[in-house]
Amino acid sequence: MDIRLLTYFIEVAKYKSFTKASKxxxxxxxxxxxVVKSLEEELKVELIDRSAKNIELTDAGEIVLAEGEKIMExxxxxxxxxxxxxxxxxxxxxxxxxxVIGSLFFPxxxxxxxxxxxxxxxxxxxxxxxxVQQEVTDGTLDLGVVMLPVDEKVLDAIxxxxxxxxxxxxxxxxxxxxxxxxxxxLQNETFILFxxxxxxxxxxxxxxxxGFRPEIAYESLEWDFISGMIGENLGISIFxxxxxxxxDQTIIKSVHIENPTLPWNLGLISKKKKRPSPAVRQxxxxxxxxxPFEV
Numbered sequence: 107m108d109i110r111l112l113t114y115f116i117e118v119a120k121y122k123s124f125t126k127a128s129k130x131x132x133x134x135x136x137x138x139x140x141v142v143k144s145l146e147e148e149l150k151v152e153l154i155d156r157s158a159k160n161i162e163l164t165d166a167g168e169i170v171l172a173e174g175e176k177i178m179e180x181x182x183x184x185x186x187x188x189x190x191x192x193x194x195x196x197x198x199x200x201x202x203x204x205x206v207i208g209s210l211f212f213p214x215x216x217x218x219x220x221x222x223x224x225x226x227x228x229x230x231x232x233x234x235x236x237x238v239q240q241e242v243t244d245g246t247l248d249l250g251v252v253m254l255p256v257d258e259k260v261l262d263a264i265x266x267x268x269x270x271x272x273x274x275x276x277x278x279x280x281x282x283x284x285x286x287x288x289x290x291x292l293q294n295e296t297f298i299l300f301x302x303x304x305x306x307x308x309x310x311x312x313x314x315x316x317g318f319r320p321e322i323a324y325e326s327l328e329w330d331f332i333s334g335m336i337g338e339n340l341g342i343s344i345f346x347x348x349x350x351x352x353x354d355q356t357i358i359k360s361v362h363i364e365n366p367t368l369p370w371n372l373g374l375i376s377k378k379k380k381r382p383s384p385a386v387r388q389x390x391x392x393x394x395x396x397x398p399f400e401v
Contacts, residue, residue, distance in 0.1 A: 111145040119171045122161045196225040197385025202238035202250040234302040254371040263373035267399045271368035273361040276339035282359040293318035296341035301325040
């Protein structure tokens with residue numbers, strides 16, 4: 107298949123107009139129509155429903171559009187990697203991170219890296235740790251930051267940060283003036299938890315070991331919502347210790363948890379035995395001396 111034909115068809119499908127697509131491609135409408143017809147003849151299917159008043163794709167056309175866009179993206183990635191290999195001045199890195207981690211670390215990381223390598227673009231994808239692990243394993247993402255441990259048979263992991271989870275309560279809560287609490291003291295509390303599977307599983311498992319199942323009243327992926335609920339004294343939460351720098355400490359108090367302490371260990375993961383692109387290698391060289399982060 108001539109990639110040029112596919113490119114022209116995608117343009118027509120995007121604009122849903124031969125007129126607009128021909129202007130974008132600087133081709134005559136008749137030439138563009140012949141090109142699309144040639145592609146249909148090559149594939150032996152109709153891609154465009156010509157009986158409709160406006161351009162509409164057939165079912166086959168929708169499939170060719172979706173798969174064609176993937177092909178064009180792959181070709182773009184190929185060009186970038188080849189240029190990257192020869193020049194190390196251009197590239198793309200896809201990194202998956204849980205939402206809270208992103209707000210804590212990555213704005214500063216990306217700013218510093220971009221100042222050194224402005225043409226290496228970092229794309230951040232927010233998802234829970236389990237999803238990030240799977241997409242790194244599948245090769246969809248180059249790197250990921252996840253809660254440890256991970257399956258080291260398929261993933262390489264570099265320690266990213268080592269810290270602990272602590273208690274957040276309203277300033278009028280009976281525990282607010284304490285320096286530390288035992289986990290079992292929270293058995294009658296109403297919990298507001300971060301809606302991330304591995305994160306919740308860690309907290310629930312530790313509560314069960316302490317002899318109780320936590321009553322989870324609210325869940326959210328947004329820290330602002332959770333802190334707002336705590337600020338209204340609607341429950342307590344457990345979050346990584348660095349989040350205490352993001353709350354109004356006159357309203358929300360943080361308290362150390364012991365018996366047991368709850369570790370919060372993160373790792374920077376990549377797919378084992380997958381050769382990283384030069385851009386990814388450059389990022390790893392940039393960030394490795396900084397790890398693990400002190401927070």
